[in-house]
Amino acid sequence: xxxxxxxxxxxxxxxxxxxxxxHSQEFREWAEKAEGLGExxxxxxxxxxxxxxxxxxxxxxxxxxxxxx
Numbered sequence: 001x002x003x004x005x006x007x008x009x010x011x012x013x014x015x016x017x018x019x020x021x022x023h024s025q026e027f028r029e030w031a032e033k034a035e036g037l038g039e040x041x042x043x044x045x046x047x048x049x050x051x052x053x054x055x056x057x058x059x060x061x062x063x064x065x066x067x068x069x
Contacts (some may be wrong), residue, residue, distance in 0.1 A: 006067065013064040017057055024053040 027050035035043040 010064065010067055013060055013067070017060050017064070020053050020057045020060070024050045024057070027053065 012058060027046050031043040031050065040058075042058035
């Protein structure tokens with residue numbers, strides 16, 4: 001892989017990781033609001049989405065570490 005492509009992938013991975021963390025946090029905030037409105041099942045679904053986002057981020061972090069080594 002050319003160095004310019006490798007660097008672009010690193011930049012993208014870092015961007016995606018940061019972006020996903022922000023979304024995950026926002027999901028959790030809205031899950032809490034839904035819970036407060038008595039929408040427990042909706043809250044559970046939103047929390048599940050946050051957990052899946054975290055899992056996706058774990059894979060992106062692993063990819064970044066592999067690329068850096």
